[in-house]
Amino acid sequence: MRNKIVIGTRSSKLALWQANYIADCIKEKYPDKTVELLHITTKGDRVLEVPLAKIGGKGLFTKEIETAMLEKKIDMAVHSLKDMPTVLPAGLKLAVISKRADVGDAFVSLKYKKFSELPKGAKIGTSSLRRKAQLLHVRPDLMICDLRGNVNTRLSRLEQGQFAGIILAAAGLNRLGFSSKITEILPRKVCLPAVGQGALAIETRENDEEILSLIRFLHDTKTAQETMAERAFLNRVEGGCQVPVGVYATVTADKITIEAVIASLDGKRLLRDRVTGPVGEADLLGRDIAEKLLDKGGLAIMQEIGLLRG
Structure with missing residues (x-):
């Protein structure tokens, strides 16, 4: 039996919150286990000056972590489920999907209380083509610009006056203690979320029965059923x-x-x-x-x- 478990994670504040949350759950259930985090930089983290859609390829935020797992440098990886490709590398599996948090997209603005109040031509920041396309469908007059970087960076650019508003995942803002920054959760008739938004995924080696057994308690059946349907669509x-x-x-x-x-x-x-x-x-x-x-x-x-x- 392994006494030390190593979790692979990206280094952003949100990724670390997610990995630490899972680590704390494991330590609480198994007080005799030591849980360590290994920080891994992915391509999506390295290339920040280019819109995500132009970098190309799937697994922008997972590939390097998956390589570390196949090389047995880590025992498991914690991801935002929405970042995970629908097809995983041979030898790896999506072992656990945690109970979903808020699935919504949050409108954050210092001046406007609702997305619908934005004036004609207002500048909105988001890194997501999904959000951009849906928002332009209801407000073709808006200027929607690419906004990359971690949550703190994006909020800072809003506070510097670069945007009239920005759109971020509500779950990430809530997890980082920024719930008070949320101006409005966009209605689903305006913007449907990304596949798996709000859920955490734990990826493991397919044949690692010890780890699979260890983390089974974190799995949420209802969330898994919902996100299975979403991932099948994608x-x-x-x-x-x-x-x-x-x-x-x-x-x-x-x-x-x-x-x-x-x-x-x-x-x-x-x-x-x-x-x-x-x-x-x-x-x-x-x-x-x-x-x-x-x-x-x-x-x-x-x-x-x-x-x-x-």
Whole structure:
């Protein structure tokens, strides 16, 4: 039995909060275990001056961590589930999905109380094509600019007056103690979240039974069912985290409802649909709604984006 467990994590304040949260849960349940964090820099962390969509490739925030795990330098990795590709490297598995926090996208502004109050031509910061496309669909007059960096950096740029408002994941703001900064949670009719937004994922080696058994207590079945449907949708539309698609699944009793959008980069075309079915068919339903949106014109949009990004 291992007495020391090593968790791989990125070095941002949010990533460290997430890794420390999981480490504390493990230490509380297994007081005899020592848990250490190994900080790993990913490509997404290194390249900050380029919009995420232009860096290309999947796993921008996971690849180097996964390599460390395959080389047995770490025992597990803690990720934001929304950063994880839908296909993992051979030998690794998505072992645990924690209970989901707030899934919403937060509008943060020093001057305006609601997104709808923004004046014509207002400058908004976000690093997400998903947010940009959906927001332009309802407010084509806005100037939406790329905003990279950690949460503190983004908030600092807002405070310096560079933007009328910025959009960040509510879960990250809450975890870092910035709940008071949130001006409004965007309504889902305006902006559907990213796949897995608000949930943490623990990735392990597929055959590491000791670790798999150790962390099973952290798994949340309801969140796993919801995010399984969302990831099935994303896998079918073949998008990484930087494509303009949003999806949100909710489980109630034995039913699951999935709502999804595919939008053009300029927001002029936005396709939305919703399906409900047995929770046991979450994966199938996720793929089903993807097929519906692709058939309605989503395939043409995705092909255009692929050509544009070349």
